[in-house]
Amino acid sequence: MKGKKGWVGTLCTIVALSSIAAGCGNNGNTASKESTAGASSPAATAQTKPVHLRFAWWGGDARHKATQDAIALYKTKFPNVGIEGEFQGYDGYEQKLKTQLAGGTSADLMQVDTGWLQDLASRGDLFVDLAKQLSMDLSGFDEKFLKDYGMLDNQVLGVPLGTNASIVIANQTLADKLGISLDRQMDWDTLLTDGKRIHDLDKKYYLVNSDVIKISLLFKAFVKQRSGQQWVNEDYSLGFTQEDAAAAFAWLQKAYEVGVFQPLGEAALFPSKTEQNPKWINQEVVLNYDWTSSMNTYVGTLPEGTEVAVILPPIAKDAKDTAVLVRPASLLAISNKSANVEEAVKFANWFVNDKDAAVTLGDVRAIPAVPSSAKAAMEAGKIDKTITAAIDAALQRAGNVENALSNLSETDDILKDEVQKVAYNKASPDQAADELVERLNEKLKEIKNRTR
Secondary structure, X not given: OOOOOOHHHHHHHOOOHHHHHHOOOOOOOOOXXXXXXXXXXXXXXXXXXXXXXXXXXXXOHHHHHHHHHHHHHHHHHOOOEEEEEEEEOOOOHXXXXXXXXXXXXXXXXXXEOHHHHHHHHOOOOOEOOHHHOOOOOOOOOOHHHHHHHHEEOOEEOOEEOOEEEEEEEEEHHHHHHHOOOOOOOOOHHHHHHHHHHHHHHOOOOEEEEOOHHHHHHHHHHHHHHHHOOOOEOOOOOEOOOHHHHHHHHHHHHHXXXXXXXXXXXXXXXXXXXXXXXXXXXXXXXXXXXXXXXXXXXXXXXXXXXXXXXXXXOOOOOOOOOOOOOEEEOOEEEEXXXXXXXXXXXXXXXXXXXXXXXHHHHOOEOEEOOOHHHHHHHHHOOOOOHHHHHHHHHHHHHOOOOOOHHHHOHHHHHHHHHHHHHHHOXXXXXXXXHHHHHHHHHHHHXXXXXXXX
16 A cells, blocks of 8 residues: 555556547557456356445435435346445445454445545455456556555555545636636645635635534644655655644634634534535635545535636645645455355446446546446546546656555544644634644554554
8 A cells, every 4th residue: 555656647548538538558458458448347257146236435415315216226237136225325334334344344345535435445355356256357446546555465455436536526617706816836824814804894704614524624734735655655654744734724823813714613514525614504604624525515515507627736835746646536345254155246347347336326436436337437528527637646746655544544533633622712823732642643553562
């Protein structure tokens, strides 16, 4: 799960429409099975014995519907396989997944965040090594992309479900109304200046839609741009100093003071569902820091006719790393305890490789990670060109690949706690920074000892 910048500069296979049309290479993988619809086609390998699979994922309504439609399509091709969808919002999904995996009751197939893989793998032999499954065609994936995010200890424990980028989704209509230019690269000072101006203009307006998760992600980006390092290094040490954290908390405190963010007590009513915040729906907040895979969710809650733009996240003028992330939207993994591993693998292969599946799923998990699937979805008009352009822009400014240790849920919970203390004026920036560093070091020592 280690990674450095490299593949992002050559990932033409996913983003550029002209490159996809021309057909990019696969970076040394074995020749792609063009008939993934053939190799993965249920009709070609149909059995008569009834099979029941469970598939768990998180997402919004658009993702739920598209995934259920794909499952229904698979059923028409492979009538003996029944697939039960288990879906919900992001909030609470990880804990539910961990509980089920620990108890041996998880779904056969499951959507997993890239940042969870190392932590989950340390808890036991939970996932099938997809590289050893004859029914799984991995040749279409960018080799380094798959290695950086889906492999651990030389095993492919998950395959990318899409190519995702950290971006800012903007209400262009509202930005124009309030005189906010989206044509320049924003930095942290820009956010303070613009946020204060529109909030002073009318107290109902806020610049950035937020909850504690988004604030924490912005905090980590701020710190990474200062340090140029990983949030957590591979030796379990912190990649930033107390001074870096204090500077980030000071910026956060100022942002709340001038009205960049809605008070956390109000925003907290919509955890992991900021698209449902009335401030966004009623066009009283301009920007959302999120992922390209979430764009349609935000667009779907705005009044019809509202123009939406996608821009890069804030980048400090003196940034040592842009902290712009390009990574899988999520991974698809298969439980080692599945009673039907072979059938689960066949479905997984169809889900990521088959062109009909790609057209059905569209961009609900960003742009498909397999070029032939991406091409099929694009030609069918199922991928918003704004998303394509956003990922292309992110690739041009992408920072170093974020390692798995920088996304451990246990350390993220500590950050969220300290962020809330500053947001609620329960701690000064220096106090929060001291506590953050001390608590993270203690937790990382515990995790390191646990994973030996």
